[in-house]
Amino acid sequence: MTERKKSFIDRIWDLFASIKLAAVLFLLIALSSIVGTVIEQGGEPEKNMMLLKRLFGDSLAPSAYRFFETLGFMDMYRSWWFVALLALFSANLIICSLDRLPRIWRLVREPLKPLTPLMAGTVPIRKNVHLKGAPEAVREKLVRALKSLGFRAHDSAMEEGGYQLYSQKGRYSRFGVYLTHLSIIVIMLGAVVGIFFGFKGYLPIQEGYASDIAYAGDDTEHKLGFTIRCDDFDVEFYDMSDMPKVYRSRLTVIRDGKEVLKKVVEVNSPLRYGGYTFYQSNYGMVPDAQGYFILKIRGSSGKAVTVNRMLGESFVIPGTEIVGTIKDFSPALAMDNSGKTFTYSDMMNNPAVYIDFSEGGKEKYAGWILRRFPATWRLPDGYMVEFVDYWGVQYTGLQVRKDPGVWLVYLGSGIMTLGLYIAFFMSHRRIWILVRREGTFSEVTVLATASKNRPSFERKIERFIAGLSGGADG
Amino acid sequence: MDSSVLFGIATIGYMLSMVAYITYLVFRKGQIGVVATGITVASFVAQTAAFLMRWVEGYEMGLRSFWRPPISNLYESLIFFVWCLILGYLIIEFKYRNRSFGAFITPVAGLALAFIEMTGMSKEIQPLMPALQSNWLLAHVTMSFIAYAAFGLSFGTALMYLIEKTEKRSEPAYIFWTVSLGALIVLFAAMGLDFIKYHVLATNSEVIKSYLFRATFKSASAAVSLASWIGSVVIIALVWRYGYLLKRIVAAFSITTDLLDELTYKTIAVGFPIFTLGGLIFGAIWADQAWGVYWSWDPKETWSLITWFVYAFYLHARLMRGWKGRKVAVVAVVGFVTVVFTYLGVNLLLSGLHSYGTLG
Numbered sequence: 146m147t148e149r150k151k152s153f154i155d156r157i158w159d160l161f162a163s164i165k166l167a168a169v170l171f172l173l174i175a176l177s178s179i180v181g182t183v184i185e186q187g188g189e190p191e192k193n194m195m196l197l198k199r200l201f202g203d204s205l206a207p208s209a210y211r212f213f214e215t216l217g218f219m220d221m222y223r224s225w226w227f228v229a230l231l232a233l234f235s236a237n238l239i240i241c242s243l244d245r246l247p248r249i250w251r252l253v254r255e256p257l258k259p260l261t262p263l264m265a266g267t268v269p270i271r272k273n274v275h276l277k278g279a280p281e282a283v284r285e286k287l288v289r290a291l292k293s294l295g296f297r298a299h300d301s302a303m304e305e306g307g308y309q310l311y312s313q314k315g316r317y318s319r320f321g322v323y324l325t326h327l328s329i330i331v332i333m334l335g336a337v338v339g340i341f342f343g344f345k346g347y348l349p350i351q352e353g354y355a356s357d358i359a360y361a362g363d364d365t366e367h368k369l370g371f372t373i374r375c376d377d378f379d380v381e382f383y384d385m386s387d388m389p390k391v392y393r394s395r396l397t398v399i400r401d402g403k404e405v406l407k408k409v410v411e412v413n414s415p416l417r418y419g420g421y422t423f424y425q426s427n428y429g430m431v432p433d434a435q436g437y438f439i440l441k442i443r444g445s446s447g448k449a450v451t452v453n454r455m456l457g458e459s460f461v462i463p464g465t466e467i468v469g470t471i472k473d474f475s476p477a478l479a480m481d482n483s484g485k486t487f488t489y490s491d492m493m494n495n496p497a498v499y500i501d502f503s504e505g506g507k508e509k510y511a512g513w514i515l516r517r518f519p520a521t522w523r524l525p526d527g528y529m530v531e532f533v534d535y536w537g538v539q540y541t542g543l544q545v546r547k548d549p550g551v552w553l554v555y556l557g558s559g560i561m562t563l564g565l566y567i568a569f570f571m572s573h574r575r576i577w578i579l580v581r582r583e584g585t586f587s588e589v590t591v592l593a594t595a596s597k598n599r600p601s602f603e604r605k606i607e608r609f610i611a612g613l614s615g616g617a618d619g
Numbered sequence: 620m621d622s623s624v625l626f627g628i629a630t631i632g633y634m635l636s637m638v639a640y641i642t643y644l645v646f647r648k649g650q651i652g653v654v655a656t657g658i659t660v661a662s663f664v665a666q667t668a669a670f671l672m673r674w675v676e677g678y679e680m681g682l683r684s685f686w687r688p689p690i691s692n693l694y695e696s697l698i699f700f701v702w703c704l705i706l707g708y709l710i711i712e713f714k715y716r717n718r719s720f721g722a723f724i725t726p727v728a729g730l731a732l733a734f735i736e737m738t739g740m741s742k743e744i745q746p747l748m749p750a751l752q753s754n755w756l757l758a759h760v761t762m763s764f765i766a767y768a769a770f771g772l773s774f775g776t777a778l779m780y781l782i783e784k785t786e787k788r789s790e791p792a793y794i795f796w797t798v799s800l801g802a803l804i805v806l807f808a809a810m811g812l813d814f815i816k817y818h819v820l821a822t823n824s825e826v827i828k829s830y831l832f833r834a835t836f837k838s839a840s841a842a843v844s845l846a847s848w849i850g851s852v853v854i855i856a857l858v859w860r861y862g863y864l865l866k867r868i869v870a871a872f873s874i875t876t877d878l879l880d881e882l883t884y885k886t887i888a889v890g891f892p893i894f895t896l897g898g899l900i901f902g903a904i905w906a907d908q909a910w911g912v913y914w915s916w917d918p919k920e921t922w923s924l925i926t927w928f929v930y931a932f933y934l935h936a937r938l939m940r941g942w943k944g945r946k947v948a949v950v951a952v953v954g955f956v957t958v959v960f961t962y963l964g965v966n967l968l969l970s971g972l973h974s975y976g977t978l979g
Contacts, residue, residue, distance in 0.1 A: 164939050171932050175925045182918035182965070222916040336914070392749050412749040413909050424911040546911035554913055558900045565892040
């Protein structure tokens with residue numbers, strides 16, 4: 146009974162160790178993935194229905210939709226069968242590696258032996274050369290030449306005063322493939338840890354506000370254990386265009402009432418704290434929010450002062466009697482052909498503030514001051530009113546992530562890089578040099594194998610031999 | 620002189636070298652071969668100079684930082700692809716001391732550059748949006764294109780192998796390569812027609828997407844659409860019917876099929892690790908840095924993974940199962956078809972996060 150059971154397990158083992166299963170899984174994963182890239186994943190049903198109508202016609206589309214939906218194709222990368230395919234793929238990878246590893250291990254661990262005549266027939270690279278002098282006289286030279294090739298020579302005597310030098314290099318390169326396989330498993334493990342123990346969410350914060358909760362995809366609240374405050378959000382544009390250059394959030398981390406960290410978050414430069422990472426994701430204007438106009442004013446003294454005012458409030462230009470009153474604001478001011486101004490966007494693409502200036506109750510001048518155009522900051526009298534920011538009306542949208550598995554993914558990536566390098570660019574090379582006496586000469590036969598890129602090793606050996614005979618003549 | 624003049628010189632140079640290589644094949648004169656190589660090297664130098672100049676131009680215009688080479692939109696990336704292709708070819712020529720392959724690669728380079736000119740896609744140096752300002756992305760894009768070029772070379776050698784090795788029109792391998800080649804010709808011809816007809820409007824990706832195949836398959840006129848379908852079937856059928864004629868041309872290259880098989884393997888063996896590291900790993904790291912998701916199964920990522928699986932299949936079939944010749948050559952061709960789809964198909968046909976490599 147144990148016999149039968151074992152053979153059953155053996156059969157399963159053989160199945161999973163087979164490259165055929167790997168090929169079938171490659172194919173299944175690739176083909177099903179293609180379907181997943183055509184049908185929008187987690188998309189709106191109407192959109193996918195439209196797509197199916199185009200592919201199958203109006204009458205067949207509803208049944209096609211039901212068919213794909215039942216099979217989980219609308220969210221297929223999370224469907225049970227796709228996950229099962231990935232699991233089978235991992236099992237296949239592990240078992241086929243384990244199956245082959247002992248043999249490779251033996252091959253690597255076994256010390257290289259001198260070549261027997263029987264084995265010599267199977268060695269692919271074979272070169273001959275005659276050198277002046279008895280075998281013993283050329284030994285030193287051969288050892289030196291081998292050393293310059295990077296091989297440390299082992300010695301073994303043969304009959305009639307002949308001998309054999311042999312050596313190997315890069316035997317551990319045979320593990321490159323298995324290292325690559327291992328790396329895939331490590332990456333998958335990292336992904337699994339991330340799925341089970343990670344958190345993915347969203348956190349919008351208005352300028353000047355703080356939050357200690359983030360929101361998961363289904364809007365459930367998630368306690369962070371600390372507080373994030375948004376001190377400022379700002380978009381920087383390329384000169385004279387609406388092409389954004391930098392999205393910038395100034396964030397402060399507060400723990401137990403104390404500020405513990407300040408960081409400027411940009412796309413590609415997230416904030417990391419307490420196991421969480423905060424990414425710049427989006428931004429927007431808070432509807433009906435009232436903020437502060439931050440103005441930098443240079444009066445008659447030439448020294449600049451900064452004031453904060455709300456819409457409708459006034460300020461005095463220092464050293465003068467001139468009073469400025471904030472009348473209007475536009476997040477994105479533009480001018481049409483007739484010189485009339487209008488607002489072209491809800492976002493702060495070109496913020497402008499309209500200020501009335503008066504002296505002793507008498508109106509002096511009024512006009513738009515644009516944040517992005519310093520020429521508009523200068524008043525007719527030579528004073529300056531710089532529009533620094535309209536603060537408190539924007540929010541920054543942060544992507545929040547906690548992924549305790551991500552380091553495994555990075556580790557796996559590192560192992561994969563190393564494994565591929567070894568597997569593709571390193572080679573297990575073995576060399577035997579047989580030396581026999583032939584009159585006053587020595588007959589030198591070089592035999593060699595390489596697990597990869599044999600021609601290049603062959604060329605090296607040709608150069609090696611050329612070097613030997615060249616030295617013998619001179 | 621600005622970079623576009625030098626790009627023009629390189630384009631003409633590759634066309635000339637194509638003529639020189641073919642003349643060399645016909646007359647078998649060593650001097651002609653040297654001239655062909657000389658023109659190719661000179662054009663390559665011109666293209667390299669143009670690339671560097673465009674880099675400096677972008678920096679001087681204040682649109683890009685000094686550390687951003689010009690590989691950020693479709694125009695620049697196609698040009699970089701051609702550059703990598705020629706570099707790869709020159710390496711092969713010097714390593715294997717065989718010029719015949721040049722007659723096959725230089726036309727690809729010349730036509731690709733001419734195609735870029737003809738389509739009138741935007742050559743403007745554009746500023747980079749925030750998500751694209753990343754060194755990981757830079758490494759990702761650069762290495763992806765080096766890998767694409769290596770895969771492109773493997774496609775060329777695998778196709779030549781199949782052309783030489785197939786005899787009968789009923790053979791599956793023959794049907795496979797003629798239909799694949801025919802379909803690629805149809806695809807590029809249809810896109811070429813779109814661009815010729817609508818290039819004035821080709822300003823951004825959404826426009827391109829909506830105009831894709833409008834001149835042919837999706838034309839408002841049912842007659843044009845029907846004619847396009849019939850035309851493509853005819854083109855594919857013609858390639859199938861007369862594909863064997865290509866055999867004579869390939870035979871004139873006098874490259875042994877063993878060398879073709881080896882070159883296919885070699886180029887894939889170079890492309891695969893670079894693609895894994897640059898295309899998949901660096902891409903994942905960039906996505907992780909920019910959005911906090913290292914893998915999101917968006918169409919571009921998924922298609923890169925499919926490409927990776929196809930080439931992994933090639934390597935396992937060859938190294939583990941000892942597949943050689945025809946069977947693996949078919950896999951290599953399939954691999955490059957997925958590469959083309961990953962680059963062009965996903966951008967133009969499928970939507971996703973990666974809407975950057977557009978014609979904008």
